[in-house]
Amino acid sequence: MEYSCELLIIGAGPAGLAAAQYGARANLKTIVIEEMAAGGQSLLIDQLENYPGILEPVSGYDLAESMRVQAERFGAEFVSASVESVEKEGSRFVVKAGGDRFAAEAVIVATGAKHRHLGVPGEDTFAGRGVSYCATCDGPFFKGKRIDRLPASEVARLGLARTFQNLQVCLNMTALENVMVGAHLRLDRNVLKAAFRWPSLRRADQALHQEAAELMRFVGLEHALEARADAMSYGALKRLEIARALAMKPRLLFLDEPAAGLNPRETLEIDELIRKVAASGVTVVLVEHDMKMVMSLSDRILVLDYGKKLAEGTAAEIRQDPAVIAAYLGAGAAGETS
Numbered sequence: 001m002e003y004s005c006e007l008l009i010i011g012a013g014p015a016g017l018a019a020a021q022y023g024a025r026a027n028l029k030t031i032v033i034e035e036m037a038a039g040g041q042s043l044l045i046d047q048l049e050n051y052p053g054i055l056e057p058v059s060g061y062d063l064a065e066s067m068r069v070q071a072e073r074f075g076a077e078f079v080s081a082s083v084e085s086v087e088k089e090g091s092r093f094v095v096k097a098g099g100d101r102f103a104a105e106a107v108i109v110a111t112g113a114k115h116r117h118l119g120v121p122g123e124d125t126f127a128g129r130g131v132s133y134c135a136t137c138d139g140p141f142f143k144g145k146r147i148d149r150l151p152a153s154e155v156a157r158l159g160l161a162r163t164f165q166n167l168q169v170c171l172n173m174t175a176l177e178n179v180m181v182g183a184h185l186r187l188d189r190n191v192l193k194a195a196f197r198w199p200s201l202r203r204a205d206q207a208l209h210q211e212a213a214e215l216m217r218f219v220g221l222e223h224a225l226e227a228r229a230d231a232m233s234y235g236a237l238k239r240l241e242i243a244r245a246l247a248m249k250p251r252l253l254f255l256d257e258p259a260a261g262l263n264p265r266e267t268l269e270i271d272e273l274i275r276k277v278a279a280s281g282v283t284v285v286l287v288e289h290d291m292k293m294v295m296s297l298s299d300r301i302l303v304l305d306y307g308k309k310l311a312e313g314t315a316a317e318i319r320q321d322p323a324v325i326a327a328y329l330g331a332g333a334a335g336e337t338s
């Protein structure tokens with residue numbers, strides 16, 4: 001097919017969408033060619049709060065969608081194809097994409113930009129570990145605060161909780177007491193009030209007791225409220241650690257090898273528990289070697305090989321990734337999943 005327009009835009013990331021909106025609003029017949037989906041890199045942004053005019057954080061997807069709709073309202077047309085060539089024919093540009101020809105008076109190339117690698121020794125090794133290309137994207141920020149130099153208690157106070165690969169449970173305390181410890185950052189630590197058994201402290205203590213018991217139920221340990229931790233099974237202690245971390249009311253929960261050392265039944269139980277935690281609104285990040293669990297559970301997976309990032313994506317993308325297959329999954333993996 002042959003198309004004709006006044007303005008042709010290649011790429012529908014934020015730049016292409018903005019150009020489309022202004023071009024169409026200026027009454028130019030505008031066509032946008034995009035090979036993926038309108039939004040470009042912004043589709044990867046979970047919470048975007050630093051675009052001009054954006055007061056309340058929006059997802060990159062929502063922002064891109066409203067930019068696309070706005071451009072369409074002004075008359076811009078969107079074509080899904082990959083641009084293969086741009087040539088000049090007389091006074092017009094001819095763009096070839098998806099087997100079609102687009103003749104245009106003006107072309108805007110908005111195919112995005114990538115950071116420039118310096119190519120110096122150490123750059124790859126330290127990228128993401130001190131060397132960064134985008135201070136905001138790669139920065140150690142959480143809720144707008146730098147967290148790389150904060151003491152662990154401050155990091156926890158911001159809403160980051162964790163469990164440990166080698167259990168860090170107080171074995172001489174009961175299960176319930178262990179969970180209550182997780183809430184200590186939220187407690188009133190006034191020594192005088194404690195010494196005189198202040199009524200408000202007693203009430204807070206009771207409420208905490210109930211809250212901890214509720215969390216024990218949530219992780220499936222309601223039968224072990226008063227059990228001493230050193231009498232509990234390894235699998236139960238793993239769940240106890242999750243309950244203790246949840247007592248902090250975290251926004252982000254890091255699980256360090258939650259399935260390590262568990263039998264298949266216990267692994268399934270932990271798998272279900274992690275789904276429940278995520279469904280309750282807590283973001284879960286887990287480090288795990290149990291590939292079956294990782295693949296079935298994760299929205300996004302980041303694969304490391306000797307400390308270096310090998311791949312990042314959904315389970316389906318990771319299964320097809322040649323580098324991951326070579327390093328971990330074995331030659332049959334891609335076929336198995338298709």
Ligand SMILES: Cc1cc2nc3c(=O)[nH]c(=O)nc-3n(C[C@H](O)[C@H](O)[C@H](O)COP(=O)(O)OP(=O)(O)OC[C@H]3O[C@@H](n4cnc5c(N)ncnc54)[C@H](O)[C@@H]3O)c2cc1C
Nearest residue numbers: 011012013014015016034035036040041042082083111112
């Ligand atoms: C994870 C992440 C988080 C980010 N967070 C923020 C943030 O919080 N705030 C912020 O301001 N910025 C953020 N950015 C950066 C921001 O997303 C980019 O600056 C912005 O998307 C650049 O817009 P663009 O239109 O120039 O390019 P892109 O978004 O890269 O869009 C280019 C488009 O061109 C298309 N394209 C390329 N080649 C062709 C072709 N041959 N044919 C057809 N189409 C083609 C691509 O498919 C793509 O959709 C983030 C980026 C990432 C990856």
